[in-house]
Amino acid sequence: MNRIARYRLVWIVCLMLLAGFLANSISSFYVSRANVRETITESSLPLTSDNIYSVIQRDLLRPIFISSMMANDAFLRDWTLAGENNVGQMQRYLEEIRREYGTVASFFVSEKSRNYYYWGGVLKQVAEDEPRDVWYYRVREMEQPFEINVDIDMANHDALTVFVNYRVYDYDNNFIGSAGTGLTVNRVNALIKDYEARFNREIFFVSGEGEIVLRPAASDLSSYGNLSEIPGLSGRASELLQTREETRMSYERDGKTFFVNSRWVPELNWYLMVEQSEDELLSPLRKNLLLNVLLAVVITALVSWMCLSAVSLHQKRLRARNEELSTKNREIEHQKRELQRTANELEEANVALSALNREKDEFLGIVAHDLRSPLGSILGLCVLLEDDLAKAPGRSLEFLKDIEKCSLHMQELIGDILDISSIESFHGPVELEPCVWNRLAEEVRDRFRVQAAAKDIDLVTRLDPAAEQEVLTRGKWLAICLNNLVSNAIKYSPRGSQVRIETAVLPDGACELRVRDEGMGIAEEEREQLFQKFSPLSSRPTGGEQSSGLGLYIVRKMCQRLGATVELLPDTTQGCCFVIRHPRYSTRRV
Template structure:
């Protein structure tokens, strides 16, 4: 049996297995070397800086609350009023500072008066500050600085000279005059507890030094307790000047027979350097253990592969069939994706055509706007030039009429554009109200009677059949539809012509017919009659302006109001437009 396994028949399988084993060993060793390098890079570039950032963030968070407390004190009306009124009651400020200390659990709270130079503490008047006293120089520094507050570390005179983190906040009266400094203090032990917690959590050594390299803060159980300066630490002394010359740096050194990785960053709030270091051996131990596990697994897998290779040929055919089925499914999916892409391409083509149409509308809009605004503006400018030369040729009334006529043309253009904008931007349901139809028609018609009279146009009105008829509609939109139709009828009717306004109510259908005696509309123009910015071959009879939007507005608004628009025209005889609405 054993001889059969090692026969030439299975030699290729063992050859493949030995190649696989060699590959496993090469990969495992290479992975170990790469992992060792990655771990070193991760520790120096990520892990240690992240721990440093976390400690720094915790310190900032712990300092944020006392800064807020000091800000409240500096803006407290009681404190400011007490100082401004002459500091008459020492017990009052003592109680205030004591309440601040108890309520917010601070180590100390204080106020130093600029007027009396007295240092008030939560237990009473502490002393009088003097510029000649070195321990009082902080107050005069705060008084002269531009920032609202500072954070510094000093011994606390009221707390047995224990090192304390002070928040010194400048205080001003209501006129912006400096009246003193107030704030609170935290013991350095709070930061000490923080780094002790981080050392236990991340198994790293954390400590603080000053700008000279003196170790100023470390946990009570730190292995560096026997050292007071960085220069005393084995392997680190020669790097002190380079380490503390940068705002953030990292290096590797050997101590106690092992490599250690170190990260240093500057903490501006404390004017200290935060140093986080870690042993490389502790991080590499799991990787070494994984290397031996990988080698053991490689031997096991080699034996398994040798057995599997014997049955590989028998299974190969089955695998090929499975692959063929997978390829068939892939082809089907590709076909499906092909049709989806074609559909997407069609959608894009539709969107492209829509964009081209909108672009044409934009070009038409700009052209129409430039043309229709230019003429009245030129007229106004010309009239102004005449005004500068006096009224020899024109009377004042004629001058005012011309300017008014130009203003009306520009106003009409603006109102048309606003109607289109309001209509196209409105997508919700149209709010309706109960309207008396004849009153709406008469109200709109009254606006155009002066225009008709100006052209000596006879307006024939017949509203008898719809007397008292009500309908549900949107008042403003119905006004716009009727206004545009009446305005067009008057524009395209020659002087001394006739315009007819007739309403009917037949078989529950309410109709409004507006007819004119103009030149009519050509058959070619009927197909594009209700288009946007359309200029027809027919022209207004008294040089009135035409933007090409009136009938487009009528068509769109009437459809939104549930109305139909019918048009009938004969060349040389005139045109009639009929609005039709079903009642009930």
């Protein structure tokens, strides 16, 4: 029973695959049909209409230009004003116009004599009661310089012709007649035949009353004289004729769907109709649909056989693999629980360590702050006692000086602890502020001037003029670094020596602070541990001062947070030269 159920699932999948193929093929057919219809209505028919209209306009530009030239020709004006005596001259003039410019008609109608001159002589005299001469009296009364009119040409066997009728004025701007040229509609008719042959479209012209006035002789619509007579359009012809805007519609005729595009041609006062059937364009799509259905059946049958074979072949392997995966899954779940338990324990330990670290930092800060104030008071009392006992020398004065040294040492140690606590508890980006590089060196020099003078040490600065500019840094931290370097330089320098603070700006824009002394220097083997906490050095202060062993460690840590570097220059012939190199920042946060 289970085996039958498994094969039933395979058949269901194959039927779903077949249904998917059929649905995809049918949907593709309908989408393609919609695209074909959209292409016909939105692109093909309007484009054909535009091309035919462009040819009509192009062919009319030349006759308009020729007619304008004739209306402004001095010969025609002079000949008319002279009394129209020599008809042969006008005949030769019109013949030259027709032959030179390739028009089918060239004419002039005189307002004075009402003679209709053409390339063969005098054709007739126009009259108001003659229907064929209505155009002349319309031109005589109109305000525009010319008009384009479609009419039959008596001089050309009543061929349907597009006339350009231009008003002619004398030199005093008085109307003296109408001149122009004519263009047969054969050019348009040839274009219609060419487009019908290339794109299998019906192209014809319709008057404002719906009469089909121009179409090829072999047109399928040759048996109809009006739009209202065409099956499927009899009740909708008014929709195409009621507006001068471009109109599109579809209709059914003889069991086929036709799309028609209507466009008003103002030069001819006709509607240009372009019609196309969708059946021939849909024929390849129907063939593709049938081919896709056959392919879907064949592919489905092949897939069904492959699926049945695969199911039968892999049943045993799948059961064995399933048992193996079940065993491994149980092992993985056990390992997952163990890892989760370990992760929870590590998370709890991490939280506890973080809490202890914060408590340590808070404790150091509290202790240092609580001790700094009373130590300051002790130092003040020591100074007062020294003044009082200066007049009575004895052992008490020595004791007081020892107290003073110890207090100074403790104050320095607490200050270093506060600095270490501050830098190690600081997390996140460092907010920078503008600081004048040379001014920082001058402030530190002034701060240690008294301490240097007590040892008869000349504390001087050598400032780079280019460093008289603001640098983005953390001024308080940089001052602490420079204080420690200058303090050490004074401690380890002999009496009567010189300590020099230097500034410089490097080619890459970085700024340097250098502190040089003339002390004993540092042994080569001790340089590696120079910037560590409480690192023992062989050098000793020259005036009996105390050292916490934390100053250079603080300098290195603060420089690291600022992105700066600190180093002891090698190969100095005498004393030490420490260099702080600070990069040039363009943002206020690092």
